[in-house]
Structure formats: structure tokens, C-alpha cells
Amino acid sequence: MRITMIGSGYVGLVSGTCFADFGHDVICVDKDEAKIRALEEGKIPIFEPGLDAIVAQNRRSGRLTFTTDLSSGLTEADVVFIAVGTPSRRGDGHADLSYVYAAAREIALGVKGFTVVVTKSTVPVGTGDEIERIMRETNPEADIAVVSNPEFLREGAAIEDFRRPDRIVVGLSDERAREVMEEVYRPLYLNRSPLLFTTRRTSELIKYAGNAFLAMKITFINEMADLCESVGADVQEVARGIGLDNRIGSKFLHAGPGYGGSCFPKDTLALVKTAQDHGSPVRLIETTVAINDTRKRAMARKVIAAFGGDVRGKTIAILGLTFKPNTDDMRDSPAISIIQALRDAGAQVSAYDPEGIENARPMLEGVTFGTGPYDIAEGADALVIVTEWNAFRALDFRRLAGVMRTPLLVDLRNVYSRDEVAPYGFGYLGIGRPL
Numbered sequence: 001m002r003i004t005m006i007g008s009g010y011v012g013l014v015s016g017t018c019f020a021d022f023g024h025d026v027i028c029v030d031k032d033e034a035k036i037r038a039l040e041e042g043k044i045p046i047f048e049p050g051l052d053a054i055v056a057q058n059r060r061s062g063r064l065t066f067t068t069d070l071s072s073g074l075t076e077a078d079v080v081f082i083a084v085g086t087p088s089r090r091g092d093g094h095a096d097l098s099y100v101y102a103a104a105r106e107i108a109l110g111v112k113g114f115t116v117v118v119t120k121s122t123v124p125v126g127t128g129d130e131i132e133r134i135m136r137e138t139n140p141e142a143d144i145a146v147v148s149n150p151e152f153l154r155e156g157a158a159i160e161d162f163r164r165p166d167r168i169v170v171g172l173s174d175e176r177a178r179e180v181m182e183e184v185y186r187p188l189y190l191n192r193s194p195l196l197f198t199t200r201r202t203s204e205l206i207k208y209a210g211n212a213f214l215a216m217k218i219t220f221i222n223e224m225a226d227l228c229e230s231v232g233a234d235v236q237e238v239a240r241g242i243g244l245d246n247r248i249g250s251k252f253l254h255a256g257p258g259y260g261g262s263c264f265p266k267d268t269l270a271l272v273k274t275a276q277d278h279g280s281p282v283r284l285i286e287t288t289v290a291i292n293d294t295r296k297r298a299m300a301r302k303v304i305a306a307f308g309g310d311v312r313g314k315t316i317a318i319l320g321l322t323f324k325p326n327t328d329d330m331r332d333s334p335a336i337s338i339i340q341a342l343r344d345a346g347a348q349v350s351a352y353d354p355e356g357i358e359n360a361r362p363m364l365e366g367v368t369f370g371t372g373p374y375d376i377a378e379g380a381d382a383l384v385i386v387t388e389w390n391a392f393r394a395l396d397f398r399r400l401a402g403v404m405r406t407p408l409l410v411d412l413r414n415v416y417s418r419d420e421v422a423p424y425g426f427g428y429l430g431i432g433r434p435l
């Protein structure tokens with residue numbers, strides 16, 4: 001298959017590369033010249049473990065190319081994927097579809113012969129209908145079928161998720177498009193990944209329903225964690241105790257500082273808006289959004305409370321800035337609100353992250369960035385783990401106790417326990433654990 005991928009951001013670059021790796025011929029397009037130039041030189045603009053090697057290999061084989069010129073990638077294409085961003089629109093929280101619709105117009109003018117146009121971007125229900133309308137209006141001659149094929153990969157585990165998905169969801173009504181999509185996903189299909197064909201609208205909703213459910217599951221365990229703190233129970237044991245019930249499942253039950261990232265916050269909000277527009281509000285998700293928003297600053301209050309409500313003159317060291325480990329992505333990371341709240345309360349903040357500092361720097365004014373855990377802990381009154389990078393899982397507490405002014409660990413990811421750190425003179429505050 002000849003595939004054109006419009007948008008070389010996270011989803012576009014990972015899926016385009018993996019499709020080339022399946023043996024398809026892939027052209028990745030992006031308007032950002034600097035990004036395309038970098039990719040042509042083998043430089044990967046995002047941090048994703050393993051991606052650089054697969055890009056290099058497929059570039060060498062000639063199956064993966066990069067360009068800023070969309071028209072050159074359209075005439076020969078069997079399938080054109082739209083993987084451009086759908087950020088939250090300023091002011092109202094709806095998904096901003098302007099990049100998607102602009103791509104649709106360009107595709108309509110450039111394609112030759114039967115072409116399947118697939119939305120991989122996360123788009124609200126009904127977007128496929130609008131794309132089809134725009135394309136037919138732009139070029140009534142174009143022989144196209146518009147398909148929905150949402151992506152479920154996680155940052156930091158994107159390649160593994162793409163190669164071994166729990167399922168592939170495809171929404172369409174055109175038989176020719178179905179055959180093309182079966183061919184595109186043949187290697188995964190042979191691998192027994194379930195390929196679920198449904199209607200376009202259902203497919204679009206599956207993506208939002210999936211992310212909203214996961215966000216709700218995290219928020220549920222976060223509220224249970226607060227309750228555990230009040231009643232003297234342990235949230236990790238509650239999570240294990242309920243997670244062993246197969247109907248509930250053990251994944252996404254790690255209590256923490258609230259979900260962040262480029263997907264859950266934006267997608268839950270967009271689902272809330274779509275549902276309200278259709279007069280069918282999703283109140284569970286409305287509440288999930290509200291709880292998660294307040295949780296981040298509540299985490300800062302937890303730290304402040306440990307100092308009797310006053311952190312003026314105190315130095316707080318923050319370990320981990322990205323919204324989760326194995327990414328350099330700072331979008332909607334809980335660390336941003338936590339640090340802002342600590343600074344508003346008068347604390348000095350020092351911080352370290354293995355990959356996120358460059359992206360964090362412009363967002364976090366007044367923060368001192370260090371070179372590692374022991375560096376930022378120097379003279380600090382508390383060490384706060386916000387992101388559970390593996391590099392923070394074997395800290396030397398003897399050494400930390402030696403350099404900190406007050407040895408206090410606030411562990412917002414429950415990486416350690418009181419028993420592990422107490423022998424070194426550390427005070428310990430976790431999430432949802434008996435005090």
C-alpha cells in the first residue's frame with residue numbers, strides 16, 4: 001500500500017514509521033520545515049524509546065520519506081491518513097478542527113483515483129461526515145471514502161502499543177475502503193489483533209469513550225486514596241483488592257497527583273462539550289474533569305500542610321516534571337500546577353527531570369533546574385516525587401539525608417513506603433496511605 005500521513009507529530013510519526021515497518025510505502029508530511037529537515041537528517045523531534053532506530057531502518061530501505069509538500073504525496077496514495085493536532089479550542093473546550101478541515105480541502109484537490117481518507121486524529125463524533133462534505137464540495141470529481149480509525153497508543157510505549165494493540169477500530173460504510181483497511185493492517189490482523197469494523201460515528205465515539213473511561217478510573221482511585229487517608233486504609237491494597245476482580249481489572253488504578261498529558265484532559269473536556277451540545281450530558285465525566293482539575297493544586301496543599309501551612313522561606317525539591325515517565329511531554333502535567341501553587345505560597349522550588357527540563361523551562365518561571373536528585377535536594381526542606389521515572393526508584397536516602405535541610409519525602413506516586421525511608425531519618429507522606 002502507498003500511504004501518506006499528514007501531520008508528523010506524535011501519532012503521525014509513530015504510526016507512519018510503524019506502517020513503513022510493516023512493508024508499506026509511507027510519505028510523512030508536515031508543514032513545519034524545521035521538523036521535516038530534522039527528520040530527514042535522522043533527528044527525532046520527540047522522545048519516544050526505540051523510535052529513532054525504526055525511523056533510521058525504514059529510511060534506509062526507502063519505504064519511509066519525509067516532505068513538506070503535501071501535493072507530492074497525494075497523487076499516488078492508496079490511503080491518506082489525517083494525523084494533525086486537535087487541540088482544545090481556547091475559551092470553550094471544544095476540539096479545534098481547523099487543521100483537520102484544512103487537510104481535507106488539500107487532499108480533495110490532490111488525490112487521483114480511488115483514495116481512502118482516514119482520520120487518525122482524535123475527532124468528535126460527526127467530524128467524518130463534515131470531512132466528507134467538505135471534500136465533495138471542494139472537488140465533486142474526487143473518488144474518496146472517508147474512514148475513522150482512532151489511535152490508542154500511549155506515549156512512552158507507543159511502538160509496542162502500535163505493534164501489539166488490544167484492538168484496531170475502523171469506522172466506515174464503503175466496501176472498497178474496508179478491503180484497503182484490511183490490507184493496511186494485515187500484519188497485525190495476522191498477529192491476531194482484533195480488527196473491529198463499525199460505523200464511522202461509533203468509531204469516533206469509541207476513542208472518546210475509551211479515554212474518558214480510563215480518566216474516570218484514575219479519578220475514582222484518586223478519590224478512594226483521599227478516603228483512605230481519612231479512614232486509615234491503604235489505597236494500594238484497595239486497588240489490588242478490587243483489581244483482582246476481572247470485571248474491574250488491575251490497570252489504571254494507581255493513585256497519584258491527577259492525570260495529565262496531551263490526551264485525557266483535552267479529550268474528556270471535548271466529550272463533555274459534544275455531549276452537552278447533543279442534549280445528553282455525561283455527568284460522570286463532567287465530575288471527573290472537575291475533580292482532576294482541583295486535585296493538582298490539592299497536592300501542593302498537602303506539601304504546604306506538612307509545614308504547618310507556611311512554606312515561606314522553605315525550599316521544595318521536585319523530582320519529575322513530565323506528565324508521566326518516558327516522555328519529554330509537559331502538556332497538562334500536574335507538576336505545573338503543583339509548582340505554581342508552591343511558589344504562590346512563597347516556597348523556593350528546585351526541580352529535576354531526566355527528559356523534560358527543556359520543555360519545562362519556559363513554563364516554570366523562577367524555578368531552579370538541577371542536574372539530578374542529589375543536586376536539587378541540596379539544602380531542601382522536602383523532596384517531592386511527582387513523576388515516577390525508573391531513575392528515581394533506587395534513591396540513596398542516606399546520601400539525601402546528608403544534603404537536605406529537612407529530610408521529608410512527599411511521594412505523590414507511592415514509589416516508596418514509610419518503612420523504607422524512616423530508618424534514614426526521613427518523614428514520609430504518600431498518597432492514600434495510613435498516616
Ligand code: UGA
Binds near residue numbers: 252
Ligand atoms: C492515553 C491513553 O492511555 C492511550 O490509550 C491513548 O491513545 C492516548 O491517551 C491518546 O489519546 O492519544 P497517554 O496520554 O500517553 O495515553 O498516557 P497514559 O499512560 O494513559 O497516562 C495518562 C495520565 O494518567 C498520566 O498523567 C499518568 O500519570 C496518569 N495515570 C495513569 C495515573 O495517574 N494512574 C494510572 O493508574 C494510570
